Amino acid sequence: MHSLYNLASGPLAWVAFLLFFGGSVYRIVRMLVLVAQKENFIFTYMSWRYSLRSILHWITPFATVNWRRQPLLTVVTFAFHICLLVAPIFLMAHVMLWEESFGLSWWTLPDAVADWMTVIVVLGAIYFLVRRLTQPEVKFVTSASDFVILAIVVAPFITGFLAYHQWFSYPLMMSLHVLAGDIMLAAIPFTRLSHMILSPFTRAYMGSEFGAVRHARDW
């Protein structure tokens, strides 16, 4: 078990971070190059003011008509995404690893809070799963990949939760947790999890078109 842990937290973690950062930069650069080559006009219409106006509306709960129309989904999706981002970055155990390896450290969450955030991520994922399986308009456009990416995202949280509480075999859970984290990081740029890096651009472009050309709200 030690060897799996060492592999996952050693070379594979390097590969995962490399794929995550390198892949993210690659996706963004490739998109921008494609814009420059084929749809150069897009740059003409981009506006910082209207981009930020649109993004700010959509990253604020209940600030758009559609968020208000879907109160449960809005609460769940914001809680899910905030916990998903914040918990891993500010988990004390993670920060300690950074400190041990690179001498970097920052503010950390109390373990109990991080624990609850993990539960929220898992519950959020269950909500999305149920929504996919039961809501006809979501089910209709669901493909296998949608379940795969949901599993990729929730796996590090489930295994992390089990490891933290030392249920089942701790060394096994810990190894699986690190492995699942590696997989998630590496998958972000190369699956539709890339909405994490690309959606600000699509939102910004639509915001710019609506703001500067259409003179209408896009929320």
Place this chain on the structure above:
Amino acid sequence: MAEPSKKEPTTVVDDGIDVGISRLTVDKIASVINSVINDETGARLKTYVDTCIHCGLCSEACHYYLSHDKDPHYSPVGKVKQTIWVMIKKKGRVSPEFIRQAAIIAHTQCNLCKRCAQYCPFGIDIAYMMLVVRRIIHRLGVTPLYIQDTAHSHSVTMNQMWVKGDEWPDTLQWQEEEAQAEIPTLRIPLEKEGADIMYSVIAPEPKFQAQLIYQTAVIMNVAGVDWTMPASVGWDNSDMAMYTGDNEIMGRVKRAHFETAERLKVKKIVMGECGHAFRSVYDMGNRWLGWAMPPFTIVHAIEFYYDLIKSGRIKIAKKFDRPITLHDPCNVVRGGGLHEKARYVAHAICETVVEMHPNREHNYCCCAGGGVINTGPPFKMTRIEGNRVKAEQLFGAKTNGAEVLVAPCHNCHSGLEDIVHHYEIGLDIKFFGDIIYEVMEKPE
């Protein structure tokens, strides 16, 4: 995944589509699809497809979806799934029958109203993807017959309705004479170089709604506007080629329009109460020609009336006394932000304005726009049944007292006529121009 099979089979027969697909092979389809996707699209299509998280949140934006009891086939993303996703995934190798269905979806089950862009958290432009599908359909020669005929008319006559060269000035002269019975000094100035304004219309006005030109002539004359209309091609601002994906003809038509304004050395182009023409002149046609924004100031009738009333150039003798409700056309409201100006005009000329809900940018489409009404009789019921939710919205306004529905857009007008008639809503439909003509101060 399991797909609910709620949607009834399509039985429509359209000669443009059916004859078109009879000529197709999988190889030909694949070569056209790949050519469009590789050569004519870029970062937008790729990023939209890669970023969509399949959440379905765009669904409730769509009047077709709402009107079909939330059948997911009609949701915006559902239409994308049934068309461009499959084309991309199969690298273009889809069957003629698939193309038939794609043509029906893209041409008759989407008005390109972009309401879904306001509901997608990522701002994915689904209307753009439907236009890509229409472009593919065009290049495969499967465009629905009626709208294809309109595109042919644009190509041959540079107007939408096969109006012949002499019929145009003839119609203007006829309306000038008619209006002179009311105001003897009235003129419809043709080819007046250096006028402030070139007034352009869509071809259905001279073809069968010539009274709209009459009304405009009266408004222009009373307000003392320095205006002109071209006597040659270039007078028509409409553009169905834009909606068939025939971008080359869109470009020719718009170039003729802009060059006519240039030739007449006018300061701006004022256009009648039409939505799609505004989209073509202000948003799409100019871009195809390489203009980020139109080369002329484009003033839609709503804004023009707003200016005339606000500056006191036309005065209201007695406000229109029947309660009205205002329909916000997608192309000038979601596409041009004219909703507050429209309300200013409405309140200035009418005693009572009853809002329908939703309104402004969130108004439901008329279901005629985006070229859907131009696919003609085979799809008339598609648009009426596809917009039950509009009927419910209009009933709501009527319940609150509205008797007249003002729709400052030609396609909206015609589409709403069908909806009001079919669902027996009992609202009279008018243009702003109809009411202004009726209530304005005119010389004795």
